[in-house]
Amino acid sequence: MKAITHARYGNTDTLTFDDIATPAPGDDQVVVAVDAAGLDMGVWHRMSGLPYLARTDSGLRRPRGSVLGSDFAGRVTAVGPAVVGVAIGDEVFGTADGTFAEHAITTPDRIAPRPRTLSAAEAASLPxxxxxxxxxxxxxxxxxxxxxxxxxxxxxxxxxxxxxxxxxxxxxxxxxxxxxxxxxxxxxxxxxxxxxxxxxxxxxxxxxxxxxxxxxxxxxxxxxxxxxxxxxxxxxxxxxxxxxxxxxxxxxxxxxxxxxxxxxxxxLASTVSRDALLDVTRLIDAGHIEGPVDRTFPLPDVPAAIDALRAGRIRGKAVIVP
Ligand SMILES: NC(=O)c1ccc[n+]([C@@H]2O[C@H](COP(=O)([O-])OP(=O)(O)OC[C@H]3O[C@@H](n4cnc5c(N)ncnc54)[C@H](OP(=O)(O)O)[C@@H]3O)[C@@H](O)[C@H]2O)c1
CATH class of the missing domain: 3.40.50.720 (NAD(P)-binding Rossmann-like Domain)
Structure with missing residues (x-):
């Protein structure tokens, strides 16, 4: 599958548009096809390894995960044998490991049904x-x-x-x-x-x-x-x-x-959980909030999207569409 990968910390010139193996689920894991992936400043922190304090989470010398991106909206394509409550074909949104890719791995406690009224890009801008x-x-x-x-x-x-x-x-x-x-x-x-x-x-x-x-x-x-x-x-x-x-x-x-x-x-130390995603969905369903998506970028343009966010050229949210 296509993915944006990085092997070392640095600027957007460390990113590669790559062909890598499609992930397979472990026992309690879910694989999703990514329809859209949200971009936020946390992506820049994980790419740059800055501030150094943040590396306690993402890997001290080099990044622990090779694919960037965490927010997504998409469809379940495979589930591990121990997974309950999630089935192939479910439309979901939430966080996963490496969503700047065609597929990503997650677990049931990090996802929820996608809000019905939102496009994939709007849903991906939420988590x-x-x-x-x-x-x-x-x-x-x-x-x-x-x-x-x-x-x-x-x-x-x-x-x-x-x-x-x-x-x-x-x-x-x-x-x-x-x-x-x-x-x-x-x-x-x-x-x-x-x-x-x-x-x-x-x-x-x-x-x-x-x-x-x-x-x-x-x-x-x-x-x-x-x-x-x-x-x-x-x-x-x-x-x-x-x-x-x-x-x-x-x-x-x-x-x-x-x-x-x-x-x-x-x-604030926020945590994206299934319950939190359901709370946000209730606000969407009640018509209180909508996804403020400014621009979408194709997957190969992730470096341009991150540069635009960093330079303050995005109003609200930017979203990547594989
Ligand atoms: N603690 C947590 O759990 C948590 C969770 C999520 C995000 N974050 C952090 O929250 C921050 C914002 O994330 P984001 O994704 O929303 O980033 P973002 O989309 O880039 O938003 C940054 C905002 O900061 C504003 N800004 C920049 N300089 C300013 C200044 N001197 N005075 C007032 N406003 C200024 C920008 O306004 P203009 O563009 O109009 O200049 C923009 O609205 C990041 O540091 C991120 O790491 C923390």
Whole structure:
């Protein structure tokens, strides 16, 4: 089968459009034919091996898996003898090992039936990003109706879902993004927007009950300044934090400070499970969220897709179609 592989950490020039063996399922595994594969910033981290801290998960000297990509929508083509509840032909979405390929291996606890109303590309844009947004807002911050929520990174993959889900929870949403993407953030349902290229988040003197921090690398003191006295700050991302730890130094400072202040400073570590995928599907079925797919790329163009994401040229999500 065709696949995008990498044998060492580096830039997109380390990627190869390859012919490799189609995987066969182990006892408790499922093989899926990939109809579409979602791209998110985690793919860049696994490709580059940066920050180095992330290599504890992906392999210290060289990448553990040779095929990139984790999110997908597709069809089950083979199941191991111990698998129950999943059958050949099922249309599913979720995460798998190496989805920038025609087939990928997964397990039943990482997949769920594909939402009926979505295209394969829209469904593939959901797993990592929508689940992260839902878990940040609902499980970590406990957002309820009328909360005022600030989403920093609102035009990105996670942020585009966060704006929609915060809206569905009844919150008043302010999205932070760059000038060309403000319209996209408004279209997703943000009540207010802040153009961070012109004013920073503290320019209006407002405070928010919940701040999701997923873009830029703002100091903890600035984030706390825009947070209500008893509000919750959720760190979930940020890309300019250096080669060793990325932005996680700020996260650690926040966690250490949290017990000593009235505000709640939290870190998101999201997990894509079958239950989380079913929760997202319920939001889709209720008409609360849709897949904000900006562009699709054919499989050989994965390097161009990753470069576009990294350069900030994607609004919402990019999806790979094998
Ligand atoms: N903790 C977790 O469990 C978890 C789960 C998923 C993802 N993540 C992390 O979350 C982050 C976002 O991932 P993603 O896939 O959504 O990436 P993405 O699609 O590239 O989105 C990044 C966002 O950051 C914004 N941004 C960049 N510089 C900014 C600045 N100075 N101020 C405000 N916003 C800025 C971008 O806005 P413009 O394009 O408008 O400039 C864009 O909306 C990444 O660091 C990723 O690793 C963490």
């Amino acid at each position: 990592t990003s929508a689940v992260a947004a839902l878990q940040a807002l609902r499980d970590v911050a406990g957002v309820t109706a009328n909360d005022r929520v600030l989403v920093i990174g609102a035009s990105g993959g996670v942020g585009s879902y966060a704006v929609q889900i915060a809206n569905a929870l009844g919150a008043h949403v302010t999205g932070v993004a760059s000038t060309p993407k403000l319209g996209h953030v408004r279209d997703l349902g943000a009540h207010d927007v802040i153009d961070y290229t012109r004013h920073d988040i503290d320019s209006t003197g407002e405070t928010w009950d919940v701040v999701l921090d997923g873009g830029g690398n703002r100091p903890v003191r600035l984030l706390r300044r825009v947070l209500d006295e008893h509000g919750t700050l959720v760190f979930y991302g940020g890309e300019q934090g250096g080669r060793w730890t990325g932005g996680t130094g700020r996260w650690l400072r926040g966690l250490l400070l949290s017990p000593f202040v009235s505000q709640h400073l939290r870190v």
